Amino acid sequence: MQAALNQHVAALRECRACEKMTPPPISGGPVVSRVMLIGQAPGVKEPALQRPFAWTAGKTLFRWFEDSCGINETQFRERIYISAVCRCFPGKAKSGGGDRVPDKLEIATCSSWLQREFEILKPQLILPVGKLAISQFLPKVRKLVDIIGQTHETEFAGINCDVIPLPHPSGASTWHRSEPGKGLTAEALKQVAGHPAFKALL
Numbered sequence: 001m002q003a004a005l006n007q008h009v010a011a012l013r014e015c016r017a018c019e020k021m022t023p024p025p026i027s028g029g030p031v032v033s034r035v036m037l038i039g040q041a042p043g044v045k046e047p048a049l050q051r052p053f054a055w056t057a058g059k060t061l062f063r064w065f066e067d068s069c070g071i072n073e074t075q076f077r078e079r080i081y082i083s084a085v086c087r088c089f090p091g092k093a094k095s096g097g098g099d100r101v102p103d104k105l106e107i108a109t110c111s112s113w114l115q116r117e118f119e120i121l122k123p124q125l126i127l128p129v130g131k132l133a134i135s136q137f138l139p140k141v142r143k144l145v146d147i148i149g150q151t152h153e154t155e156f157a158g159i160n161c162d163v164i165p166l167p168h169p170s171g172a173s174t175w176h177r178s179e180p181g182k183g184l185t186a187e188a189l190k191q192v193a194g195h196p197a198f199k200a201l202l
């Protein structure tokens with residue numbers, strides 16, 4: 001499994017399939033794990049820092065896990081496979097309000113990398129972060145309030161697994177800082193901490 005994942009990550013880092021994306025693809029490295037965290041896409045800082053969730057949203061995200069799940073950022077990066085809907089920085093939105101949301105073709109193109117990760121790792125627990133990542137696994141649900149704070153069963157790339165969705169920890173979002181989002185986020189993290197696949201990492 002480790003050799004296949006090493007090969008996968010090396011190939012991923014060379015990908016230049018999407019014309020509008022800014023390379024290089026960002027990977028959290030070949031961490032063999034049955035738990036996967038899946039973000040939307042890297043921001044402008046991540047290519048220079050060469051790791052996902054390297055800036056302000058990451059600080060909030062890792063604080064959530066440290067405070068509620070007993071795992072600090074270093075341990076998290078060593079024990080959990082960090083993936084994303086798209087692995088390259090999409091650029092800034094034309095409106096000027098944050099990063100461009102990847103388009104359907106980019107999502108479909110990058111999905112082949114995600115599918116291969118499922119084939120290699122056969123994850124038991126998926127932690128999608130933010131609406132775009134959540135929608136890859138729970139496509140019918142439209143509101144965060146209907147899905148955060150619950151554990152869902154799903155099938156992706158032929159693998160049955162549990163999904164515990166999390167809101168995006170971006171500073172631009174207030175959802176996780178006010179009710180009902182605050183309480184639902186706390187409940188989601190509690191369910192992560194109690195999940196057998198997560199407990200097996202500690």
Ligand code: SF4
Binds near residue numbers: 012088106109111
């Ligand atoms: S977004 Fe994904 S598919 Fe597109 S160039 Fe980057 S790594 Fe390749």
